[in-house]
Amino acid sequence: DIMMTQSPLSLPVTPGEPASISCRASQSLLLSSGDNCLHWYLQKPGQSPQLLIYLGSNRASGVPDRFSGSESGTDFTLKISRVEAEDVGLYYCMQGLQTPYTFGQGTNLEIK
Amino acid sequence: QVRLQQSGPGLVQPSQTLSLTCAISGDSVSSSSASWNWFRQSPSGGFQWLGKTYYRSKWFHESAISVKGRITINPDTSQNQLSLQLNSVTPEDTAVYYCARLRGSGIIDNWGQGTLVTVSS
Numbered sequence: 093d094i095m096m097t098q099s100p101l102s103l104p105v106t107p108g109e110p111a112s113i114s115c116r117a118s119q120s121l122l123l124s125s126g127d128n129c130l131h132w133y134l135q136k137p138g139q140s141p142q143l144l145i146y147l148g149s150n151r152a153s154g155v156p157d158r159f160s161g162s163e164s165g166t167d168f169t170l171k172i173s174r175v176e177a178e179d180v181g182l183y184y185c186m187q188g189l190q191t192p193y194t195f196g197q198g199t200n201l202e203i204k
Numbered sequence: 205q206v207r208l209q210q211s212g213p214g215l216v217q218p219s220q221t222l223s224l225t226c227a228i229s230g231d232s233v234s235s236s237s238a239s240w241n242w243f244r245q246s247p248s249g250g251f252q253w254l255g256k257t258y259y260r261s262k263w264f265h266e267s268a269i270s271v272k273g274r275i276t277i278n279p280d281t282s283q284n285q286l287s288l289q290l291n292s293v294t295p296e297d298t299a300v301y302y303c304a305r306l307r308g309s310g311i312i313d314n315w316g317q318g319t320l321v322t323v324s325s
Binding site: 123127129131133140141142143146147152182184186187188189191192193194195197198 | 241249250251252253256266268269302306309310311312313315316317318
């Protein structure tokens with residue numbers, strides 16, 4: 093199984109400040125297309141997860157441009173340029189390269 | 205617009221069978237460009253993929269090794285839904301269960317609302 097290691101697990105952020113979450117895969121997630129099969133999800137309190145970023149760096153429809161994804165080998169980063177109150181929740185990375193699909197442990201972003 | 209509506213009991217007794225249904229609207233369970241999956245989220249927040257079914261000229265099924273032998277995922281084309289059955293449950297199977305649609309490259313673009321299933325006598 094591909095192991096996904098996420099950090100930090102807890103992330104208190106002041107509104108308007110940037111935030112960054114890291115995710116490392118235990119093996120390459122590279123597709124033949126050159127894309128990485130790594131996706132980011134946000135689970136707001138009491139809700140199902142929602143897709144934020146797909147294939148490492150592509151924002152899903154309707155996702156604000158303050159969210160961005162980057163990649164370097166098997167290391168992936170989700171950045172929020174200026175955190176807003178509505179961004180609170182659990183952030184997960186997930187690999188979709190092979191089954192079993194696996195997730196990072198989750199990062200709990202909270203507002204200071 | 206795709207919508208996944210889950211239904212099923214929230215309490216199951218140990219050693220019994222967990223059964224959930226996911227009704228699909230806005231897409232077809234027989235879609236040749238999607239797979240239909242079940243995940244669960246433990247009380248501590250971790251996600252686990254349980255299995256999937258998909259149609260590519262014939263039906264395919266895959267399940268996680270950790271639940272293989274206990275899990276059945278069935279498509280129902282007449283009702284356009286999929287079901288999950290997990291046999292011989294224990295308290296460790298207590299979790300929020302989600303159905304989800306995956307598109308290419310394992311992208312989950314639609315989730316059900318989630319069903320909290322508690323295994324307890």
